[in-house]
Amino acid sequence: MLNIAVFASGRGSNFEALYRAIGKEKIQAKIVLVISNNSSSGILSLAHTFNIPAFHISQRQFSDPNLFQQKILETLTSFNANFIVLAGYMKKMDPVIIRAFPDRIINIHPALLPKYGGEGMYGMNVHKAVIAAKEKESGATVHFVNEEYDNGAIIGQKKIIVDSNDTAESLAAKVLTVEHELLPSIIKLFSEKN
Numbered sequence: 001m002l003n004i005a006v007f008a009s010g011r012g013s014n015f016e017a018l019y020r021a022i023g024k025e026k027i028q029a030k031i032v033l034v035i036s037n038n039s040s041s042g043i044l045s046l047a048h049t050f051n052i053p054a055f056h057i058s059q060r061q062f063s064d065p066n067l068f069q070q071k072i073l074e075t076l077t078s079f080n081a082n083f084i085v086l087a088g089y090m091k092k093m094d095p096v097i098i099r100a101f102p103d104r105i106i107n108i109h110p111a112l113l114p115k116y117g118g119e120g121m122y123g124m125n126v127h128k129a130v131i132a133a134k135e136k137e138s139g140a141t142v143h144f145v146n147e148e149y150d151n152g153a154i155i156g157q158k159k160i161i162v163d164s165n166d167t168a169e170s171l172a173a174k175v176l177t178v179e180h181e182l183l184p185s186i187i188k189l190f191s192e193k194n
C-alpha cells in the first residue's frame, strides 16, 4: 500500500485531484498526511475538509536547519509515510529527506521538462516563459526528485497545444487540467508495483 505524504505550498488543486481519483478509481494508495511550508495555503484547509492530518512545517520555525529536517522526518515516520508527492511545493527538498526515501519522491512540474525547469521556474513563471518563447506545445511532467531542481528522471508527461491567443493564465489553466489527470495516473502505476 502506498502511504503518501503530499507536500505543497499553495492552492492544492493537484492534491484534491489525487485525493478524489484515489477514491473514485479505487487506487491502492492513501494520502496519510499533508505538509505545507505556508500556514495560509489552500491545501491545509482542503486537507482538514477531507479529514487528512495536515501540518504547517516551515524552516522559519527552527533556528537550526537540521531540526527542521528532523521534524519533517519524524512527522513522516509517525504517519508511516512511504511515498512523497510534491504537488506545488515551492521549496527544495533537503538531501536528508531524499536519502531517506530513495526513488520514493516525485514532483509534478507544469511544463515539458527538460525545458522550462530549474531554479526560478515554478508556477506562473513557467507559463510566462513558454508564452514568451512562442512554444507550440507545453504540458505537465512528473519526475523523480533528486538534489537539483527539476532534474530527476522523468516518469511521465502529458502535452497540450499552445494556441496563438493563449496567455500565461489561459495556458496555466490548460496545463492544470492535464496535471490533474497525469498525477493520479502515475500514482496508480506506483500503487500497482508496490
Ligand code: GAR
Residues within 6 Å of the ligand: 008, 010, 011, 012, 013, 014, 015, 087, 088, 089, 090, 108, 109, 110, 121, 122, 123, 126, 176, 179
Ligand atoms: C501546479 O501547476 C504545479 O505543477 C506547480 O505549482 C502548481 C500548484 O498548483 N508546481 C511547480 O511549479 C513546481 N516547480 P496546485 O496547488 O493547485 O496543485
